[in-house]
Amino acid sequence: MKNIKRWQFYLLSFTWGLPMSIVGLLVCGVLMCLGYKPKRYGHAFYIPIGKNWGGMELGWFFLVDSNEYEHTLQHELGHAYQNACKLGWIYPIFFIVSASRYWYARLVRPIDYYSWWFESEANIIGSEVMENEEACSD
Numbered sequence: 657m658k659n660i661k662r663w664q665f666y667l668l669s670f671t672w673g674l675p676m677s678i679v680g681l682l683v684c685g686v687l688m689c690l691g692y693k694p695k696r697y698g699h700a701f702y703i704p705i706g707k708n709w710g711g712m713e714l715g716w717f718f719l720v721d722s723n724e725y726e727h728t729l730q731h732e733l734g735h736a737y738q739n740a741c742k743l744g745w746i747y748p749i750f751f752i753v754s755a756s757r758y759w760y761a762r763l764v765r766p767i768d769y770y771s772w773w774f775e776s777e778a779n780i781i782g783s784e785v786m787e788n789e790e791a792c793s794d
Contacts, residue, residue, distance in 0.1 A: 659788065665699040665740055669716045672744035676751065677715030684717040697729050698785055700736045710758070713751070713778075715739055731775075734782030738774070750774050 660668075669677045684694060687703050694701040694717070702711075704722045711720040711728045713735035720728050739747040754774060761767045770776045 660699075660737075660741065662699050665737075666716070668740040668744075669736070673715055673740040673747065675715075675745055676713070676739045676747050677717075680714030680717035683714055683719070687719075698733045698736075698782075700733055702729065702732065712755075713739065727779075730782030730786055731778050732782070733785060734778030734780065737781045737785060738778060 684692075684701070684703055687705065688694065692703045692705060694703050700716060700718060702718045702720055704720055704724050706721050708723070709721045711718055711732040713732045716736065718732035718736060720732060738750075743750060754772075757767065757769060757772065761769055770779065
């Protein structure tokens, strides 16, 4: 997964990972119309918005808070690879569970958010992708 070329990532994002990529295009399209500027990170694009909330992966795009922490960027890029290369059409199910866990931890009681394989794997994938210089080439 870490050696995937940009064109392969895009092809997979808009075939196997199509549901989340469509959501990402719509959400980020609206944000760009409102004046937000996308930035590239690895093969994906992201938009910084808001403060102190983390991030959210939406297929080919992701959103992060305005701190733009490297860890958060890597984590969300890892989710983009999970969507495009592994989970594809069932990724939205994991997205919903992950969002539920996030809100549970914020509103009910703290949990180890990264104890779930889906979240810890996103950290690993994102870190591996960004460590590999060729992974971000054409």
